[in-house]
Amino acid sequence: MLKKVYNVLFMLGAILVLVSSVLVMENVLWGKYVFAAGTAMFIVSRMRSTYEGEDFRLKRLNRLYFLSSLFMLGISYMQFKGLKSWVAVLLMVALTELYVAVRISWYEKENKEKDGSSESDGSESDGK
Numbered sequence: 001m002l003k004k005v006y007n008v009l010f011m012l013g014a015i016l017v018l019v020s021s022v023l024v025m026e027n028v029l030w031g032k033y034v035f036a037a038g039t040a041m042f043i044v045s046r047m048r049s050t051y052e053g054e055d056f057r058l059k060r061l062n063r064l065y066f067l068s069s070l071f072m073l074g075i076s077y078m079q080f081k082g083l084k085s086w087v088a089v090l091l092m093v094a095l096t097e098l099y100v101a102v103r104i105s106w107y108e109k110e111n112k113e114k115d116g117s118s119e120s121d122g123s124e125s126d127g128k
Helices: 002-025 031-048 056-081 086-127
Strands: none
Touching (some): 031 056
8 A cells, every 4th residue: 555655656756857958958947846855755755665575786786776766856956056057967866767667677577488488497407
């Protein structure tokens, strides 16, 4: 149940970040406040959905997720200071998020295939 709440919080934060990024580019005054609220939701959901296992690769990838969320705090600060370089940092955060999401899915798929092939090998040898 709590995981669903954090997933909804993550999605709501992501939508707010996306919409408010456009608002800030269009010089809407309250857009940066919406971005800060979305960033806060994003960070809270990332803090509560950490990886608890022993796999070093997944730990590293989840640390990258959290680090990119912290960079969003810097983006919010840049928006409040009126700096235009926040767009480049947001692009780097988006690319990092994309990279980590793809790597985690590939790694989990790879592990599932290894587990599936070792189970099928064992069952075939028992049948002979």
